[in-house]
Amino acid sequence: MRDDEDGDGLQGERTTAPARVIAERRGRWLVETEEGDRLLLPARGRLRRDGVSPVVGDRVTVEGGATIAAVLPRGGTIVRRHAGREAAGQVLAANVDVAVLADALPTPNLRRLERFAALAAAGGVRILVVLTKADRDPDHAGTAARVARRLGTPDVVAVSSLDGTGMDALGAALRAGTTAVLLGPSGAGKSTLVNALLGDDRRRTAPVRATDDRGRHTTVGRELIVLPSGAYIIDTPGIREVGMWDDGTGAAFAEIAALATRCRFSDCTHDTEPGCAVRDAVPPERLDSWRTLRREEAWIDDRRAASRARDQWGKRIAKARRAIHRGEPR
Ligand SMILES: Nc1nc2c(ncn2[C@@H]2O[C@H](COP(=O)(O)OP(=O)(O)OP(=O)(O)O)[C@@H](O)[C@H]2O)c(=O)[nH]1
Numbered sequence: 422m423r424d425d426e427d428g429d430g431l432q433g434e435r436t437t438a439p440a441r442v443i444a445e446r447r448g449r450w451l452v453e454t455e456e457g458d459r460l461l462l463p464a465r466g467r468l469r470r471d472g473v474s475p476v477v478g479d480r481v482t483v484e485g486g487a488t489i490a491a492v493l494p495r496g497g498t499i500v501r502r503h504a505g506r507e508a509a510g511q512v513l514a515a516n517v518d519v520a521v522l523a524d525a526l527p528t529p530n531l532r533r534l535e536r537f538a539a540l541a542a543a544g545g546v547r548i549l550v551v552l553t554k555a556d557r558d559p560d561h562a563g564t565a566a567r568v569a570r571r572l573g574t575p576d577v578v579a580v581s582s583l584d585g586t587g588m589d590a591l592g593a594a595l596r597a598g599t600t601a602v603l604l605g606p607s608g609a610g611k612s613t614l615v616n617a618l619l620g621d622d623r624r625r626t627a628p629v630r631a632t633d634d635r636g637r638h639t640t641v642g643r644e645l646i647v648l649p650s651g652a653y654i655i656d657t658p659g660i661r662e663v664g665m666w667d668d669g670t671g672a673a674f675a676e677i678a679a680l681a682t683r684c685r686f687s688d689c690t691h692d693t694e695p696g697c698a699v700r701d702a703v704p705p706e707r708l709d710s711w712r713t714l715r716r717e718e719a720w721i722d723d724r725r726a727a728s729r730a731r732d733q734w735g736k737r738i739a740k741a742r743r744a745i746h747r748g749e750p751r
């Protein structure tokens with residue numbers, strides 16, 4: 422904390438204190454102060470207008486114990502394309518050190534994991550793939566190894582909240598002070614995992630549908646939970662589909678970027694060009710995922726650029742109108 426943010430010494434001024442956002446509840450935010458007090462507070466209108474509404478994980482300053490006055494600069498973020506709005510990003514969680522990508526054994530969805538990995542990379546967040554329900558897959562170690570190879574990361578663990586498989590490895594990855602966010606589809610067992618880490622049944626969980634193994638969207642809001650180890654974990658509602666926002670494929674598919682430097686053409690698309698160093702070295706499904714995500718990133722880049730241009734244009738028109746009103750020469 423900077424000295425000037427500590428209002429304690431300034432008599433007569435309203436005091437400001439640092440706090441962390443735990444959850445959002447109907448336009449208010451549950452924050453925890455450094456003293457461990459929990460307050461449900463509104464945020465200043467300015468914050469919300471400027472598009473920096475607090476999100477779970479944010480570090481904020483609270484003024485007079487009554488309002489969130491500022492959101493401090495964010496570290497790692499998870500940002501997805503807004504599901505309803507045109508060319509808008511939605512910050513799901515802030516100040517995240519590690520994204521725990523949860524997907525259930527015996528058939529984790531590799532494409533979804535690759536997409537979440539790119540989303541995390543875009544926000545500067547490292548990943549830990551957690552394959553849940555290991556008790557349902559006798560070859561969970563083999564599956565984990567396959568996933569690790571495909572995603573090009575050593576950080577894959579198979580866990581079971583039921584029989585305790587892999588829970589030590591997961592616990593060790595969540596050190597005191599670390600903030601993790603759980604990302605994965607409904608029914609993957611995210612909340613069950615949080616309960617197992619907590620050692621109690623605080624988070625509500627529900628059985629998946631027997632017909633198709635899908636979850637019932639049991640968790641409805643994001644919430645930051647303090648684990649006994651001193652790590653923080655953000656439980657989230659299941660997301661099956663998520664749109665890219667910032668570019669993350671460069672980092673999430675680092676092996677492709679590295680190989681591409683040896684392609685004959687610098688703008689090689691690794692498709693049919695001669696002298697391509699990528700095409701035969703990367704599994705076709707992996708290259709396919711990369712292509713899909715790259716295309717999506719390029720598309721959203723265009724949309725964002727167009728939206729910025731429209732904003733600029735709108736501002737110029739508004740300015741010209743004001744000038745006319747005042748009778749100024751144009
Ligand atoms: N066999 C087995 N079942 C599990 C395991 N972990 C969770 N489940 C079951 O999976 C179902 C869904 O678990 P939840 O924890 O509610 O799933 P979730 O990912 O939080 O789902 P949402 O909140 O809807 O996103 C429950 O019936 C759990 O008992 C596990 O390790 N093994």
Ligand SMILES: [Mg+2]
Binds near residue numbers: 657
């Ligand atoms: Mg849940």
Ligand SMILES: [Zn+2]
Binds near residue numbers: 690694696698699
């Ligand atoms: Zn190539």
